[in-house]
Amino acid sequence: MASTTSPTLRQQRLGTELRKLRERAGLNTSAAAGLLGVNQSRISNIEAGRYAVSADRVRAMARMYSCANDALVDALAAMTGGRTRGWWDEYREHLPASYADLAELEHHACGLRVALVLHIPGLLQTPEYARAVIREAVPAFRSYEVEHRLSHRMKRQGILHAADPVPYTAVVHEAALRMQFGGASTVRAQLRHLLEVSEMDNVTVRVIPFAGGGTFPGTGQSFDYVLGPVPQLDTVQRDVAPGSQFADADTELAKYRAVVDRMEATSLSSPESRDFIHNVLSSM
Known part of the structure; x- marks a missing residue:
């Protein structure tokens, strides 16, 4: 053994x-x-x-x-056996272990439900927008560190385009659509890309507008809810300064499941969200 x-x-x-x-x-x-x-x-x-x-x-x-x-x-x-290498292992020497763990978690996911408040979800970002977001880290990354993280993020997006792509639902607040990471031209290209990927069969994008009314569910938390093959094997991923933080306690899963349920219920429908993104893009 x-x-x-x-x-x-x-x-x-x-x-x-x-x-x-x-x-x-x-x-x-x-x-x-x-x-x-x-x-x-x-x-x-x-x-x-x-x-x-x-x-x-x-x-x-x-x-x-x-x-x-x-x-x-x-x-x-199905989780047994020796450690199998994936593309993410090549980054273990360059990035914190949590980056590889996140990519492996997403690779085996049965579905992803993502809630973002201030920026577009990583799996839906363009390279230019992602680079601008990564550069906002404090303390700032060196140029090669930015590129390692960018390359890792772009490769993670492969799960959305695989032969059997993972179902992916992103709830995005209007604030994320209007934040100017990388400047206006970068954001316009990002919103156009967001509209394109939202048309994919496995991708759902829903927007919570400023004018939605009511209270904001989860007090503005951003997180990924990763579905396992059974609910007991779900995982919550939160972004923290060094990389990612993971939670799988039953009480934590129940709390975040309730938060993302409420966020989806508060958001616009997929067609309404696409219209909303079009309007934001036209106003820039």
Whole structure:
């Protein structure tokens, strides 16, 4: 069984979910190790994501933990095996680990629901607009750091154009449409691009206008809600200064699911949103 000292977010999540199953069964690591015929440290390492685990082992653990949720067990079994390399691994030497973890998370996502207030979502950005946004970081990135982040962001967009593209819904506040990242010409090109991608079958763009009335859901939070194969494996991603912050606790998922539900309910429909973006573009 292979081990690693730097497990990916996906490996850590598998371990976390196995720990949750064990704890719900009322077993400590010693008792679980006895049932599986391994030493206690093996259980700890599996739950920390430091040891690869087979699908058969995951199913055996689920049976011992009396987990009757077949869909969850199947999803966990699909997350097993050794670490597989993706295009994002080439960036691990140049960017914080969270950048690679985000790309891997999106690659395996069953759907994405994104809420943005002050800028266009990264997966819908043009290179010029993305470069302007990245350059606003404090402290400022060096030129080569900007280009590494730009290249990474552009490659992430591939999930929207794959043979089996991920369903993607972006709720964007009017403020994001009017922010002048890169200047007027860059923003006009960005809005034209946003209109183009909003016509894709797997992409939905919805706008919350200033004049929408009522309170703003979630007090202006920006985040990605990443859908897993089952709701228990959903993940919330928030942008923070070093890169990304991830949350998967049941209470956090419920809160952010409610926020994005309310934001979508507050927003204009897709056709109304396209008309609104056209009007903003015409006014520039």
